[in-house]
Amino acid sequence: MKKTVPTVGLADASDAVALLDLPEEIALAMGGPKGKHDAGRAAVRHGTGKGSVTLGGRRIPVQRPRARTLDGHEVPLTSYEHFAADDVLTEVVMEKMVAGVATRRHARTAEPVGDTVSATQKSASKSAISRRFIKLTKTALAELMARDLSDHDIAVLMVDGEQLAERTVVVALAITADGTKVPVGLRDGSTDNKTVVGALLADLVQRGLNVDDGLLVVIDGAKALAAAVRDVFGEQALVQRCTLHKRRNAADHLPDKDKDWVDAKLVKALHHPDPAQGLRNAQHLATQLDKTYPSAAGSLCEGLDEMFTVARLGIDGLLAKTLTSSNPIESMISIARTTNRNVTRWRDGQMVLRWTAAGMLTAERSFRRVKGYKQMPQLVAALHRHAHPKEKTDTEPAGSAAA
Structure with a gap:
């Protein structure tokens, strides 16, 4: 089922991570919650790493939790991969451009996510939108x-x-x-x-x-x-x-x-x-x-x-x-x-x-x-x-x- 993320009332970018169910997903990958010993676990927590997710028509930087298997391989997190993919943002950009929204107005027409989160947003500038649309239209023409x-x-x-x-x-x-x-x-x-x-x-x-x-x-x-x-x-x-x-x-x-x-x-x-x-x-x-x-x-x-x-x-x-x-x-x-x-x-x-x-x-x-x-x-x-x-x-x- 496609995940949906609420876009209103987020205090900071960490709230966005919580909404993706990443901690729960890591717990499932490891076979149990943090602090509970499990001799049969297949993975261990591995701190956090820099990342970004698409939220309300812009990219938001986040600290994403990480996990590794016992032999050292990264555990893929489905929730994060879905929202980290460019496809969602790409679709938003295409729909707005085709509807006639000027590149300089994309940031103003994005869904509200709160001032704190908006201050950290990326990929919402006129030049960023323009570059993304050029890439999209080249793909469409091809x-x-x-x-x-x-x-x-x-x-x-x-x-x-x-x-x-x-x-x-x-x-x-x-x-x-x-x-x-x-x-x-x-x-x-x-x-x-x-x-x-x-x-x-x-x-x-x-x-x-x-x-x-x-x-x-x-x-x-x-x-x-x-x-x-x-x-x-x-x-x-x-x-x-x-x-x-x-x-x-x-x-x-x-x-x-x-x-x-x-x-x-x-x-x-x-x-x-x-x-x-x-x-x-x-x-x-x-x-x-x-x-x-x-x-x-x-x-x-x-x-x-x-x-x-x-x-x-x-x-x-x-x-x-x-x-x-x-x-x-x-x-x-x-x-x-x-x-x-x-x-x-x-x-x-x-x-x-x-x-x-x-x-x-x-x-x-x-x-x-x-x-x-x-x-x-x-x-x-x-x-x-x-x-x-x-x-x-x-x-x-x-x-x-x-x-």
Whole structure:
């Protein structure tokens, strides 16, 4: 059972030791209390030694009792080892930083332990917290970038460029066959940079991402990103463009007086029950715009066919809404933005990556399965038909495989 230590009303650091049950633990190790002779004892008391424990979000120096076996080996004390470990303090630091608590405010937000004990505290200064968080985020980045994907049955990969601080990072989020979201990677750079995106996707393959049974890749509107997906994954991957990005991009080329009616027509086309007719309606809208607003028409036409990929796979309802936008990624990145809102100076791209990775892994702890996850088997089956078009089921006529 995990030990808990009261943090209020401690007169001095020795009270903290008493709360850890160390004297009792030593007595048990020796086979009896101090002063009672025991011919069969296996250990003897060995004075005290300097140590420290985590208490109320800081390190407190203590004099810990010691014991040794009869042949001279130190007796490990479970209570002390638990509270002496850095894990507890590390967890506190990470949670506070992710919640947006500035390094200079950590000491003020620590749990109260009394003035006497607080006067001896360590690891609560701004510089100490900063060093610990740098170490934590380096670990988080390494964990994220080395995550083994071979054990994950990944059906969907979402890739998007997100603006963080003064830099852009490319973020990748996988969705498994049962609807579970898994952060899988990030790179410093833009989705408009084919080299950056290609390196990210190739790294995912190296780490075990298998596309042999088909993969749906949801992307923003960047041409370089679509090209990189085709280069790395080939024909096994199907691209779905984010409809929200498309609508925003088209609106950016229009005056305010025309934005609403154009968007209404585009939304109607995107939600048409027949994806082929929806595509034709969207193309007709682009033709309407071409004379008056050629840049809006050009923006609308770019990658338009890939706006209907999910619909052509036969997916509708909640899952279609999930898979036709990059909202799952943007929701995850919002955690990273909360984490870094107090940062006033970004030293380099590595710092941005470290903080972003920490935010992504923190967000993962609160993930739920995607909306519409009950339709995931339908999507997996459709992707399989796309990846293996020559296969036919007993009930499926020839030529009906998903395109």
